[in-house]
Amino acid sequence: MVLDKRRAHLLSIIRQSTTPIPTKNLVDKLKVSQRTIYYDLDHINSWLDDQGLDPIENKHGKGVFLPETSKNKIIISNEESFDVWQYQLSKPERELIIKAKILLEEDNASMKTFMEITGMSRGTIAKALRIIKQEFEQHGLILHYKKAEGYHLTGAEEVKRKILSDLLSTIFSNEEWHNARHEIYKMVQPDSNDSSQKTDRRDNVKSLLYEAEKEMGLTLTDEMVEMLSLQILIITRRIQSESFIHVDPEEKGILKQTEAYQASLLITQKLEYLWNLLFPDDEVCFITMNILGSKVQHDDFSRYTKQEMTGLRHVVQRMISDFQTYSCVIFDDRKGLEENLISHIKPTYYRLKYGVQIANELADSIQENYQDIYHLTKRVMMHLEYYVGEPIPDEEVAYITLHFGGWLTKEKKKVETKFKAIIVCENGIGTSNMLKSQLENLIAGLDVTATLSMREYQSGHYQSDIIFSTNFIKPKDTPVIHVPAILTNLEKEHVMQRMNELFYSKGLPKNSTDHLMDVIELHATVHEKDGLRRALHQLLDNKTPGTKELRKPMLNELLTDQTIQFKDSVANWEEAITFAAQPLIDQHSIHSHYVDAMIENVKELGPYIVIAPRIAIPHARPETGVERLGMSLLRLKEPVYFSEKEKHFAQLIIVLAAIDNQTHLKALAQLTEVLSNEENVDHLIAANDSDSVIQLINQYVQA
Numbered sequence: 001m002v003l004d005k006r007r008a009h010l011l012s013i014i015r016q017s018t019t020p021i022p023t024k025n026l027v028d029k030l031k032v033s034q035r036t037i038y039y040d041l042d043h044i045n046s047w048l049d050d051q052g053l054d055p056i057e058n059k060h061g062k063g064v065f066l067p068e069t070s071k072n073k074i075i076i077s078n079e080e081s082f083d084v085w086q087y088q089l090s091k092p093e094r095e096l097i098i099k100a101k102i103l104l105e106e107d108n109a110s111m112k113t114f115m116e117i118t119g120m121s122r123g124t125i126a127k128a129l130r131i132i133k134q135e136f137e138q139h140g141l142i143l144h145y146k147k148a149e150g151y152h153l154t155g156a157e158e159v160k161r162k163i164l165s166d167l168l169s170t171i172f173s174n175e176e177w178h179n180a181r182h183e184i185y186k187m188v189q190p191d192s193n194d195s196s197q198k199t200d201r202r203d204n205v206k207s208l209l210y211e212a213e214k215e216m217g218l219t220l221t222d223e224m225v226e227m228l229s230l231q232i233l234i235i236t237r238r239i240q241s242e243s244f245i246h247v248d249p250e251e252k253g254i255l256k257q258t259e260a261y262q263a264s265l266l267i268t269q270k271l272e273y274l275w276n277l278l279f280p281d282d283e284v285c286f287i288t289m290n291i292l293g294s295k296v297q298h299d300d301f302s303r304y305t306k307q308e309m310t311g312l313r314h315v316v317q318r319m320i321s322d323f324q325t326y327s328c329v330i331f332d333d334r335k336g337l338e339e340n341l342i343s344h345i346k347p348t349y350y351r352l353k354y355g356v357q358i359a360n361e362l363a364d365s366i367q368e369n370y371q372d373i374y375h376l377t378k379r380v381m382m383h384l385e386y387y388v389g390e391p392i393p394d395e396e397v398a399y400i401t402l403h404f405g406g407w408l409t410k411e412k413k414k415v416e417t418k419f420k421a422i423i424v425c426e427n428g429i430g431t432s433n434m435l436k437s438q439l440e441n442l443i444a445g446l447d448v449t450a451t452l453s454m455r456e457y458q459s460g461h462y463q464s465d466i467i468f469s470t471n472f473i474k475p476k477d478t479p480v481i482h483v484p485a486i487l488t489n490l491e492k493e494h495v496m497q498r499m500n501e502l503f504y505s506k507g508l509p510k511n512s513t514d515h516l517m518d519v520i521e522l523h524a525t526v527h528e529k530d531g532l533r534r535a536l537h538q539l540l541d542n543k544t545p546g547t548k549e550l551r552k553p554m555l556n557e558l559l560t561d562q563t564i565q566f567k568d569s570v571a572n573w574e575e576a577i578t579f580a581a582q583p584l585i586d587q588h589s590i591h592s593h594y595v596d597a598m599i600e601n602v603k604e605l606g607p608y609i610v611i612a613p614r615i616a617i618p619h620a621r622p623e624t625g626v627e628r629l630g631m632s633l634l635r636l637k638e639p640v641y642f643s644e645k646e647k648h649f650a651q652l653i654i655v656l657a658a659i660d661n662q663t664h665l666k667a668l669a670q671l672t673e674v675l676s677n678e679e680n681v682d683h684l685i686a687a688n689d690s691d692s693v694i695q696l697i698n699q700y701v702q703a
Helices: 005-016 023-030 034-050 091-104 111-118 122-138 157-173 178-188 195-216 222-240 249-255 259-275 281-292 306-327 334-354 363-369 371-380 382-388 394-408 429-442 454-459 489-503 512-523 529-543 573-586 592-605 665-675 678-686 690-698
Strands: 057-059 063-065 142-146 150-154 218-220 296-299 419-424 446-452 466-469 480-482 564-567 610-612 614-616 630-641 649-657
Touching: 005 023, 005 034, 023 034, 023 063, 023 489, 091 111, 091 122, 091 150, 091 157, 091 178, 111 122, 122 142, 157 178, 157 222, 178 222, 195 218, 195 222, 195 259, 218 222, 222 259, 222 281, 222 454, 249 281, 259 281, 281 334, 306 334, 306 371, 306 382, 306 665, 334 382, 334 394, 363 371, 363 394, 371 382, 371 394, 371 665, 394 429, 419 429, 419 454, 429 446, 429 489, 446 454, 466 489, 480 489, 512 529, 564 573, 564 690, 573 592, 573 630, 573 649, 614 678, 630 678, 649 665, 649 678, 665 678, 665 690, 678 690
Parallel strands: 419 446, 419 466, 466 480, 564 630, 614 649
Antiparallel strands: 057 063, 142 150, 218 296, 610 614, 630 649
């Protein structure tokens, strides 16, 4: 009996948890039915029984857990093969390993070897090779086969390095690919039967990277140390096979002026001494490119020259200004966001410039959970795109979304600190800050005093009441709550349950879902408690009233017959704002002094509310007179001018009354989609009734 990919992953999740996991959580994590989870648990328990290990147990009302006796025996270190789990490789893993074998070990790239390292049949390998050959050809590489010699790849070394970099990025993007990662580790190590020597070589490189960090005044993320150490080992393999890369002389001159080049020299000179290997200058520059493009946990900007920072700072400042305009928010700590964003933009710039790939296993989750913020971020990325001269991949946009999202979710709270916490997160500055904001907004009185990499946590002593970690940490004196980098509503509920168990002896007050469950169970037999609880939670999450909406309304819920107006002309822009805002006053969404605040903002800050010719979105801070979220639209036949400049005229005046930095973003993102099409703008200006406006809006509204 073997474990397939899903069941191995399921066992990994249960093994790493320090508390029982409700089956509903496993359903949501693996995106399968509850019946499938139970079937998989039975299969895993049969496998554990075959290994002579205690099975997974189910604690009533709590969830499933793996006994410590079993947990201790199946912990897999980085140096051990994942084979002890009899893990079956997925199709992408098989193809990745075969590609790596062809690129790194051409002398050993044979059908027999491919079958051995993947555990697949000759026919399956032959199908994979046909696909791989086509992929190589698309990049200008030719895969040759010669009987008794095996497979050999010809083509530009720069292209081969790019593919190898992509392979590493893919491996680190998939956390569960332990076996694939282990096979790559074996390939990049020198031929030796001495496992300790292999470990020493990788550790040597890591130690030198830590020294290089000090030289550059920054801290790389844990993931980047792993990737760079492998990248450098791969470079040594290519040098040993006399496969060299060439860097443009002009570009070399630029690279040599950076601190990253000095750090690369430090690494290569010491490796030359240790391994009796000569690194050509172009290879030192290639390592420099990869270091410059690495994600950082912390960075010291005082070390950079004014020339290095001026251009990127201007890019970041323009991005923040546009984001504020498009999102209709004003960041309270704009300077802090600017410094935070530069920490990410600098390596992003170099990655784009030099084609360096990084792993972003969070990209899909970010786009799914923060669609509106992602949409706004994508709009402001044009400034970086113009600066670099390259299109910005969605993976990079997703990371920058985290920076803006982290600042948007910060709320001013005057709450007494009850718990001091640290966050251990290996995904870098943006992810750590987003997680920090989510947790501080979720838990009253929580103060996150530090965000650390795993390496920083393990090497230092930090005082806190609780540790939140995206990595597995065995609790010692301080309790640990393991969290994903992006919290869903279900995971937020789990965090609150754990905080309740850890810190509240009497328990937290029951929420509405708990009260409803109690009433239902008094009068009925519930056969599927987890499913009912989840359905009730989702229902109440959408319906519970309060001073703030608990969800983000759609555009067609805000722009209605009552909030859309048509007028031929107005005397001036002040009258336009006043007239446009009247429906929101009539609905008691805003007070009259909110109108005064909007007008005062334009007088003080200029016509920033004119986001595009013909379109103005007046707004002010929530505390200047907003009672509830609202939006109104005034269409003018004759334009009104917000300044003497031709570009500052408007015929569509859309008043926004936001209650915070986030609740209005979904409707605003949908409005942006409507207004980004010139034909739609023409249609709205030509409209004479609200029905035609609403009909157009409905085409862009999706639940």
